[in-house]
Amino acid sequence: MRARNHAARAGGSLPAPAPTRLRRVCLATSIAVLIGMTAPAHAIGLADAYDAALSADPVYAGALKEKEAGDANIGIGRSYLLPNLSANYSNYRDATGTTFFGSPEGDTSTNQSYRAYSEGITLRQPIINLEGLARYRYGKATALASDATFADHSEELLVRVLAAYTDTVFALDQLAFASAQKKALDEQLASNEAMFSNGEGTRTDILETRSKQALAQADVADAQDNVDNTSHVLETLTGLPATLNVDDLDRLSDNYQPKMISPASYEQWRDIALDNNAELDAERHSVEASHQQLEVVRAGFYPHVDLVGSLGKSQSNSVDTIDQRYLTKSIGVEITIPLYSGGMVSASSAQARANYERMQFELQDKTNKVLLDVRKQYNLCVSSLARIDALQSAVASATLLITATHKSVQAGMRTNLDVLTAEQQLYEAKRDLAHARYQYLLADLQLKHAAGVLRAQDLYEEAQWFLPTNQTVSTAKTSATSLHLP
Structure with missing residues (x-):
């Protein structure tokens, strides 16, 4: 198992034509084989992806520079109150x-x-100097707004990394499910043809299986394209060569069991968001900065006194x-x-007041949107828990159904179509269960982000549920077993 020490560190295109996709797959396979010959395989975990994104993501890097520029406003504002020396x-x-x-x-x-x-x-x-005092307060408010905006970008990066990572892993799961289903249909078709040759089957069984097999082949092709697309998103975000070693991504453990969010009520999450949401904090400081801008203009009516x-x-x-x-x-x-400036101070004051009042309305609008997002993510967390429980039962039932259907076919009570339908049902149930688990993980982080309490440690805790492929049962193997493949 890899040793990690992250606690001390630190949001559809059309499918490619078949020939283009084939060339891309062949190229990626060749490069992967070459790398495998020259370097040992190294699994990429969720925490590794986040650590890489801290230095590779251009959005985060731009937010950091925006924060540095915003912090300079404190010194700019203070300069209006400090001595001015000239020669x-x-x-x-x-x-x-x-x-x-x-x-x-x-x-x-x-x-x-x-x-x-x-x-x-x-x-x-x-x-x-009332103008200088107002400019100093304006600089402080602007710097605090920049800090809050950077905090929001930092939390958003955690969400974007998890979304890109789980999208890629889920795409791999879909490819494994689709491949396993196609293999099962290949076996079923071979069995139908053998039985027909021996006079025990029907041509209808062969046609039904062949039709399902063609659809499964299309699903595999779509899944391969989805893996390619999602892995490139992850590569862009983290700078990791996801297209070359995408199979080495850590996978969600089969033992993963989500827990109920805490606190349990929406009202508590709403209150937390009103106090801690970084977007709201930034907007409040922007409102204060707008108010101080109004005071800067108003100071044009008053005298100022200097010691010279x-x-x-x-x-x-x-x-x-x-x-x-x-x-x-x-x-x-x-x-x-100041005596008279052609009415500029009065007009500027009216303009600044209008901007100040506009910022207050924008704060209210932002508050409403944040609370709507909190409610949405809260409901998604709660519904995902119920959906995961239901889908786990569906997978278990679908697995038993396949066994029972095979026995019924042997007894002459069911047909080949019933077997194909049962296998399709299991495939869809496993796919939906995987999606529901990833959806809950993402909703959990998004809820904390909306509430303003998301930290890197939350991602590291979720990363503990992702294990290297050699330490967890692979999705493809599980699917193949469930579909009675050799």
Whole structure:
């Protein structure tokens, strides 16, 4: 058994033409054989797929960068309240011509060429700045919204990994079921033909079996395409070469038994979602950010006060100060009072208020959608439990039915068609049972995601039910046994 240490780490196309599918299957088989000759087989578990997706999934990587960009809003907002220090320097060469009129000697002119420069440093510290305070609060709210959005993407990744993984495994199960059924029909057809040759069977039996066999062959082809499609989705999500070693995926244990969700009532899940859902949390912070944006605009009506200090040195920076050098130090309070800006502040305030109220309506809409999702996933979990129990009974009954039907055929009480119908019933019951189990696993994670309490540990706990194929009874073998295959 593989050793895992995940606790410390950390959401249909048309079938390909037959020749294209055949080439793809042959290519995949050749590559798989080549890899099998050069490297030992390594099973891929559900937890392995999640760990790989953390570094390979572009959606998650983009969400991480979005979070980093959002966190920068805190520093941007804080900058409006912190001191602003600036420096200036200029150095140039001046040439000045001066003419003096009305002197006893007549008009005289002088020309001068001199160096002029100035340098200085200015410190400005806001004292009363309502706009800066609102921008700081806006930055905090925006950063918190980004953090909540990233938390939602993190939970969504868990759901997407489980969905891609179980879709692929279920596709493999369907292929195994379809192959087992086709093999059973091949055996049945051979038996019918042998009996007909001995004068014991009928041509009708042969035609019925041959018709079922052709449909089974079509089911196998569809199942192969489904495996190819789902494995490529898993490969894209995780970066693992699923198309090359898809048969090495861990399979759901035959001993898997789902347990009742906890808490058991929808009302408790609803309350948990209202308090913890990451989407709602992000939307609430976005509403607060919109409110602070309104306060930023409103601050345009109010004065702001700054403490200003400066130190400057200059020489010959004007005609009157040629060849004179100055050192200037100043400190004081500067008050800026807005009087009229052409109505821009009033119009911007109306716009910001409308956006703020729109965000409140969007929050309510998001809340309704989240609660609907919670109810949907809760109902799906409950119904899946009942469906799994019913399908387990159906599989057991269908298995007994095949045995009884064979005996009835031998006694002359049933026909070949009854055997084929019983085998089809068992195939469908096993397929539906596998689907119901995967559906419950996914609904369980989706319910926790909608409630905002999904963690990586939840996926790791579900991953314990998936075992390497050499540690659990394979679906194909089970199906073949149930269908009385050699």
